[in-house]
Amino acid sequence: MKSKRKVIGMLAILSVGIILFGVYVGNYFGNYFGKETAFNQTKRQEIDQLVKDSHLKGNVALIQNQKLVYQQSYGYADADKKIKNSITDAFPIASLQKRMTAIVIAQLIEEDKLSYETTLSEFYPDIERSDEVTIRQLIDHRSGYFMPEIAPDHVLKTEDEQFEYSVATTEFGVIGNAQYSNGNYTFLARIISDIEQDRYQNVVKRRIFKPLKLEHTYFWDELPTNEKLAKEYFYEDHDYGTETQIASIELFSSLLGAGNIMMTIQDLATFELSLGTEKLLSEETMKELFGWSKMDEFMNKNIRGNISENGTMGGFDSYVYGSSDTNHMVIWLTNQLPETDAQTLIKSIYQTMRYD
Numbered sequence: 174m175k176s177k178r179k180v181i182g183m184l185a186i187l188s189v190g191i192i193l194f195g196v197y198v199g200n201y202f203g204n205y206f207g208k209e210t211a212f213n214q215t216k217r218q219e220i221d222q223l224v225k226d227s228h229l230k231g232n233v234a235l236i237q238n239q240k241l242v243y244q245q246s247y248g249y250a251d252a253d254k255k256i257k258n259s260i261t262d263a264f265p266i267a268s269l270q271k272r273m274t275a276i277v278i279a280q281l282i283e284e285d286k287l288s289y290e291t292t293l294s295e296f297y298p299d300i301e302r303s304d305e306v307t308i309r310q311l312i313d314h315r316s317g318y319f320m321p322e323i324a325p326d327h328v329l330k331t332e333d334e335q336f337e338y339s340v341a342t343t344e345f346g347v348i349g350n351a352q353y354s355n356g357n358y359t360f361l362a363r364i365i366s367d368i369e370q371d372r373y374q375n376v377v378k379r380r381i382f383k384p385l386k387l388e389h390t391y392f393w394d395e396l397p398t399n400e401k402l403a404k405e406y407f408y409e410d411h412d413y414g415t416e417t418q419i420a421s422i423e424l425f426s427s428l429l430g431a432g433n434i435m436m437t438i439q440d441l442a443t444f445e446l447s448l449g450t451e452k453l454l455s456e457e458t459m460k461e462l463f464g465w466s467k468m469d470e471f472m473n474k475n476i477r478g479n480i481s482e483n484g485t486m487g488g489f490d491s492y493v494y495g496s497s498d499t500n501h502m503v504i505w506l507t508n509q510l511p512e513t514d515a516q517t518l519i520k521s522i523y524q525t526m527r528y529d
Contacts, residue, residue, distance in 0.1 A: 195264070201441055209316075216525055216526060217512075220233070220526065225247065227513045227518050228248060228509065229509065231258060231505060232244065232529055234438045234442050235503055236442060236445075236446065236501060237291070237500075237526065239449065240395070241442050241446075244438060244454070248508070250402075250404060254411035257413070258508065259401070259426055260398075260405060260439065262437065263372075263391060263436055264435060264438070264508065265433070265489050266427075266434050266435070266436055266441060267432045267477055267489060267490070268355075269493070271478075272431070272476075274365070274373075275422060275463075276380075276453050276462070277376060277377060277381070278382060278509070279461075281368055282453070282458070287368065291364050293306045293308075293311070293316075297363075299311045300343075302317065302345060304331055304347060310362070314351055314357055315348070315349050316348060318345060318346070318357060319352050320355050322355060324422070325423050326425060328423055334375075335359065335429035336362075336363045338427055343356050358429075361430055362431070368499065381444070384453070385447055385452065385453075387444065389439070390437070390440045394426070398433055405475055405487060407488050408507040412509065417482070418487070432473075438504060439519060441491070441506065445502060449498055449500070474494060474496065475494055475516070476494075488507065490507040492504070492519055501523070502523075503519050
């Protein structure tokens with residue numbers, strides 16, 4: 174009889190515990206999902222309308238408190254076939270790849286395999302003025318070298334060909350003056366390859382893709398046949414204009430280290446979030462590489478990559494805007510740029526996400 178009462182008593186206590194736990198869990202998740210639902214029902218609608226009104230086509234991701242809270246696709250990957258863009262689609266990230274190249278260079282510096290003051294002549298003495306150009310100047314686009322972003326007349330199949338094309342098409346200006354050029358990062362990519370005695374692509378996959386588990390990120394010549402790559406479009410008084418397309422397999426083949434990676438927006442978000450951690454570089458090295466300072470706490474991250482030629486923007490565009498500490502960001506990958514100014518639009522999306 175005592176055993177029976179004891180069991181009943183224990184069950185009663187257990188039941189009360191379960192009920193209290195259930196109330197706690199219900200309140201916790203109810204509050205959490207309530208906030209998420211409120212975001213989805215209000216701000217999401219406002220952001221969707223901003224994007225649609227701008228005629229931007231592609232994928233947009235929102236990050237709050239270092240969490241990916243929303244992803245959305247807009248428009249068609251192939252307008253003729255009515256194939257919609259999808260969150261799982263890979264897009265060119267264009268010049269955002271340059272930061273991956275720079276991060277690998279910084280990793281090699283951490284490993285004492287070179288320094289920011291190492292000159293290009295230590296690797297390629299035959300390149301004009303290479304004894305005056307440092308790794309830091311290549312990173313900062315202050316080498317005086319300029320490589321026109323013009324697609325070659327054929328696909329450059331090997332990294333040797335890609336490097337040789339960059340050297341052959343490079344023009345030489347004033348060392349120390351800021352002049353943005355893909356060629357700087359092709360030279361850096363080649364230095365990475367020489368130090369590691371491996372293809373640049375293999376090194377990046379080993380040092381960045383693998384530790385971050387970027388499973389839907391590909392180099393231009395390794396995109397799986399079952400992966401859909403959106404077509405490039407322009408807004409020209411109507412959606413899906415094709416009169417001034419720029420992107421091509423030939424162009425991608427010429428952008429070694431500088432702009433020929435394709436990835437999903439979730440993988441890009443993962444990479445961006447990693448920059449606020451020490452997964453790839455120490456905090457000290459990250460600050461030295463990108464020139465971050467305490468002032469950055471009060472500044473916005475505003476980083477953009479695009480496919481361009483002779484000053485004309487391509488339809489493919491990659492953009493990261495938000496707090497420099499990566500707590501809050503808006504990221505997009507597009508296959509049609511907005512009709513309105515891109516910076517104004519992404520800033521509006523960010524402000525809608527962050528503020529009431």
